[in-house]
Amino acid sequence: MDQPIKQGIVTELISLLTEGNAHVTFEEACAGLTPAHWNQHVPEVPYTIWQLVEHVRIAQWDIVEFSLGAGHTSPDWPTGYWPAASATADETTWQHTLEQIQADRQRFIALLQSPTTNLLAPIRHGDGQTLLREAMLIGDHTAYHTGEIVLIRRLLHAWK
Numbered sequence: 654m655d656q657p658i659k660q661g662i663v664t665e666l667i668s669l670l671t672e673g674n675a676h677v678t679f680e681e682a683c684a685g686l687t688p689a690h691w692n693q694h695v696p697e698v699p700y701t702i703w704q705l706v707e708h709v710r711i712a713q714w715d716i717v718e719f720s721l722g723a724g725h726t727s728p729d730w731p732t733g734y735w736p737a738a739s740a741t742a743d744e745t746t747w748q749h750t751l752e753q754i755q756a757d758r759q760r761f762i763a764l765l766q767s768p769t770t771n772l773l774a775p776i777r778h779g780d781g782q783t784l785l786r787e788a789m790l791i792g793d794h795t796a797y798h799t800g801e802i803v804l805i806r807r808l809l810h811a812w813k
Contacts (some may be wrong), residue, residue: 670758688747698808
């Protein structure tokens with residue numbers, strides 16, 4: 654792939670992963686919450702805000718690890734991708750989850766920016782996935798759940 658074209662695509666992917674563009678960012682959706690908010694169940698919603706945030710962390714971590722090497726084993730689906738229905742988080746757990754999401758995102762961005770990265774080459778240990786696809790998967794998955802976080806915040810009367 655032509656280097657200027659690759660750089661343009663990488664720039665757009667980084668924007669997808671870090672900016673809100675047409676919606677709020679993941680960080681904005683999670684900002685200003687208290688343990689009472691992130692651990693509160695809403696009727697007819699199967700998970701809390703923290704459970705959604707933890708799910709985003711686990712799924713993104715899995716995609717990043719898969720993208721980085723063949724030695725990774727993904728969690729069992731679906732149980733390995735979600736905390737227990739009764740799980741809650743304290744301040745330390747909440748902060749650790751948010752920090753891990755940012756750290757894993759930065760590891761993935763570093764992989765995208767590597768001069769040796771071919772965005773369109775099939776990942777050797779995969780079954781047709783490319784880094785371009787994995788980047789779009791992280792962006793799409795996070796955006797989907799960011800919308801759910803905002804909706805739960807609205808139901809809790811905890812949104813602007």
